[in-house]
Amino acid sequence: MSASPKTDWKKLIWALMGVAVFFVLPNFLSRFSIYLMALIFTTGLLATSLNMVLGYGGMYQFHHAVFYGFGAYTTALFLTKTGLPGWVAFVCAPLASALLSLLIGLICVRLSKLYFGMFQISLGSLVWAIIYRWYSFTHGDDGIHGIPVPDLIASGKSAYYFALIVLVVCLMIMYRIVESPFGRIFQGVRDNPERSEAVGVNVRKHQLVGMIIGGTFAGVAGSLFVVVEGSVFPDLLFWTLSLEILIMCLLGGWFTFLGPLFGAAIIVLLRTFVGIYTEYWTIVLGIVLMLLIFFLPEGVLGYIITRYRSRRNPKFQEG
Amino acid sequence: MDLLPNISLAAFCQQLLVGLSRTTILFIVASGLSLVLGVLRIPNVAHGSLYMIGAFLAYTIASAAGGGTFGFWLALVLAPLGVALISLAVERGLFCRLYEREHLMLLLFTFAFTLVFGDLVKLVWGSDFRSMNAPTSLQGSFDVLGFPFPKYNLFLLIIGPIVALGLWWLTNKTKIGKIAKAAAVDREMVAAVGINVSWVFASVFVIGCFLAGLGGALVAPTQNITQGMDHGIIIETFLIVIIGGLGNIWGALLGALIFGLTDAIGILIFPQFAIVFPYVAVITVLMLRPKGLLKSVW
Amino acid sequence: MLQVKSLTKNFDGFMAVNGAGLSLEKGQVIAVIGPNGAGKTTLFNLITGQLAPTSGTIRFKGEDITGIPPYAIVRKGLCRSYQVVNIFNRLTVFENVQVAVLSRRKHTFNLFSNARRMAVNETSRILESVGLKDMAHSISGSLSHGDQKVLEIAISLGNRPELLIMDEPTAGMSPEETEVTLSLMKKLSDEMGLTILFCEHDMNMVFAIAHEIMVMQQGKSIIQGKPDAVRVDKQVQEAYLGGDDICYA
């Protein structure tokens, strides 16, 4: 990672080109592919938001889906139960998720590693149980369907563009955060919390802020889900989904910024298309995961970057 | 509606006994998980799958042996051994190469096993519900203070202490137990004394998984043996291990007691909200003692 | 500058530190020596706030800092480096030091500035002064052990400490690396006027650099004084020379 402005420019140009491609892409894609891409954008944003906490903060965020589902439900409830303009819902969802992550974070951050993760799972399961049970408000396990999304973004193509724009904006903000002093120090906390404390960092507070950032963007992803699918249901907060997002981060490479997005794309595509040929999609996922942990622990993108670097500069080669 | 129906002492005692027998199963499964966590530092999510496989194996063995009393006892002995065998293969083949990895990687690796085992069970046993019988002598119930208490639950109440005693003997009186305890605290030290840590780990892993299989075989006569049995138990046992203190077998016992009893008493007192009781108990414990009730080896 | 009085730390009945006292003035270099298990590392952990003392007081610049969390102590200008390598493995050398500089400048919750353009000069200066400039953009985890130890010190410098506490700065180093570290410490003391408190097993080094020496045994401080005075102290000789594992000039 060189600090020279030249690479910054290069990166920017690449990013712009990428975005441009995605902007014209719908003209060449089938309706289903457009939907699938929008779903990938949503899931990718979710995975990236988890990686803010997991990859950059080194925290065992085992129940990230709670913040996603909470955001989705907030959006859905605002759209169905209030007469407020639709856009209010999209602002409130991330705020609600941020608030929930603050609450859960306040209780959790004092615990370390595995305790943190497991405690989060039990708190998250409690939130899930409430949403699953509260029929009069959340419609319980039936979920809420046919949510009236604002007309402007209701169709498949416009949902695609909405998801794309939101994704790009969120990625820019998240990249900015990663590259900010906070992000730098947060990575320090990940590598070595004890040492961070010894250079004057309030580790707990950093982890809390990190959790809130991750939770907020998960909330954004949750409202994107409502736009793309038009439904919410308690599965969105179930712990198995959380593990799936973890796998996405791992698969793409959790020490890279775009890795999780990449991982999300691979998982969504594999799930959709392997599912066409076999009922045994889970076993495929299991085996892919095992191979990955054995041979590519840095993830797909992480592997590519490491190799690219080591080719340019043999010094970077890691054991 | 009255939230607090008049609870007789008899009903309360009855519920306590029932809760204790549930505790037995939770303890057996959780202690295996805790053992593996403590010594190998592997958060084994596949523990629940092994429990499920234990139940399915018990069903198959019992049916093959004619489904009667003999079948049950044969299954109770062979099914956990079968699970132990599977886990031995898995440990020697894969896990032993991964011990130095991060906990997160290990956790995801065992999760991969959950996925694979889940589909394998579907491939091998299909989608029908399965069920096996308790031996004739353990069917039906006793009358305890005017309430029926299933004989099989009594059997579980006897098995529980036996397993606990066995574990105590294993960890305190046998050589492998002592080595494992030492290895849990300081792995390098044990290796430095010239003990083959790798095999100690394998044995502990197999014993842990054996307990999962035993739990599965023990519940088989009372439950519907189906896919998805693994999901519920794994979260419950993880919570138990966490509140007890990671890697502490007696913590697992304490955690199972808290979990099983709050569940049973909650059902009696607030039947409508019974579902959240154990979770509230867990959260309360962790708020007060963030590192679990007993000393954690982590 | 730093006064430690009758400090104790009780680990489940084991008194790791049992009445340790220490005082040092600005600009001094003070070494703490003592046999293995004498409680040196525990003492440092107590001073820097990683552990809370069972009893006793620690005053820094006249202020009572007993029981304050580590990050708050660091902000007062009391920093440490570690016995085992304790750096940010996945960050580059530059970023390692930058983390400390940013933390000192209280930018820790700045979410939207570009970190690459911040604290560049100061970080580069620190790297230059410790001789790590060439490796600024290497991932620190891939450095040699000696370089990592130097980086360890460089991180501490990022906090612009007034008092630097070093736990065995030359542990596990080759003679050449030790030499480099020694001259670095001299430079820090002489040129930057840093106050240094360190513990060390290598007596050559201790006597080469320390202005004063404090000797610990079984959690107690036996004596604090000039090297020559310590050398001839009877108690120290009993504590130390009684054993046969010392290389003491």
Added chain:
Amino acid sequence: MKPLSRFILTTLAVLVFSAIITGPTAFAAKAVKVGIVDCYSGPPSTYTNDVRDAFKLAIDKINASGSLSRKIEFVTRDSKFKVDIGLSAAKELIMRENVDIMMGTINSGLALAISDLCKKEKIPFLVTFSKSAKITGEKGHRYVFSLTENSALAGKAMAESLAKKPYTKFWIGGDDYEYGHAIADATWEHLIKIKPEVQLLGQSWWKVREPDFTPYITAMLAAKPDAVIVATGGADCVPFLKAAKATGFNDKVPFIMHTATELSTLKPLGANGPEGVLGTSNYFHYFPDSAENKAFVSEFKAAYDRPPAVGALYGYLAATFIQKAYATAGSFKTEKFIDALEGMTVDSPVGKVTIRAFDHQAMLPMFMGVTKKSAEYDYLIADDIIVISGEDAMPAIEEIKKARGM
């Protein structure tokens, strides 16, 4: 290590890429395509496999007979009991496979989600297992049809039979999710309407897939009710009946449980199941003792080597309705198909079944029986069967209008 990693990368890339570029399998000219999304993994698959297998059997017969000018084909997708996966699969079937009709699913949340999707896409959706009364009730619309009973029907049927017994003090226990509550509410609301003196002592709700029912049974016994309404379903029926047997619950307090008498529940229990349990179901392979049912059972047995369970009836109904609706409409246009389906009656193993035109709910007869040992089978069967006709169990149209806010 290096080449291996590269190999895995390449394999992954190839997999993803080939998955994207391969379109749907070249479709045979002008076939009617039915897309089924259902859960084929986990406990629910014991029910859903029967739907699919019976549907396939009936479709094959229809195609062979040539009664339609186009062949019917179908594709299935596994939802894994996850709404997100199922919904995504439904979109894939509609947008990529271009199916003409959607079918499924046992998961109520997913059924409602797909129903909403089909409403937007204007594709008929035949619900084959979900018991949610909302599907054809509150959330009903032109494109959704239910070929299975629902919680409202079952609840009403159970209430009717309970009212005939001398019980007044009740306890309700059930699965703590939508289905459990819906069926309990439906039963209780109807029961209190037709027999106002009934009294509810209390309720217990357990989590879905509760491993041990003994504590709940003990709690119920402690309250000393006259009878218990057990609102549990699916995979939980088996362990509940086991616990009932072990505690002698069935001997001490009478209890009624929807689906308790179903094959999927009683078969795993073998000859050891509890006798005397009241249960309702849409279908038994030994009842009604009619020629149609016997023929259906023997065909199913010949094809799959097992007796058909209730799901098979739904699968059969779906295929039969599809065939008859296209034949009656004389066209393969969706709107004509729907018009034909409204109010249509077909013959089935359980006699004539009609789809009510107003809410698109199939009026299926409900069979209430008591579990009893049988000489013929090695598992319990339902005995003393009372038939509650579909018309009697159907919720009133006014109620549905009210729910829909009409």
